[in-house]
Amino acid sequence: MSLFSMAELVPHSGDMILLDEVVSYGEDDVETRVQVKAGGLFNQADGSYPAWLGVELMAQSIAAFAGSHARAANKPVALGFLLGTRKFECDVESFPLGAVLQIKALRTLQDDNGMAVFECHLNGPGIYATARLNVFQPPNITQFIQESGEAPKHV
Structure with a gap:
């Protein structure tokens, strides 16, 4: 069981x-x-998640990794960005309702400079997905956003 709630680790909110x-x-x-639950975004x-959502689950896992390390060091959770995905492969079209x-x-x-690569694997009942995710967590997020003028998608 987690020491921290997901809301304390991942810089997203609500659903x-x-x-x-x-x-x-x-x-x-x-x-x-994660257990696939009905009523989500x-x-x-049929209540299932589309398989492409596996990339977001992997990205949020990386955010939870960074958030866990930040919290363990008594530092604030910092914003990060998903830059890209390589070779996302999944052996199903959807993740069924109730699947863990x-x-x-x-x-x-x-x-x-904050660039990282993660090898990711997602498993469930009769489910296997894999991808390599490229992520970026700038040392100074405020300066990065001001300089870039546009923020990429959160990790």
């Missing part, structure tokens, strides 16, 4: 927080969990 908990995290990895008519999904993310590259 945009899709994960239920951080199962574990280490120096370079995180494991999260992304549910299809485990998401694992392993940091394979990190530079001093």
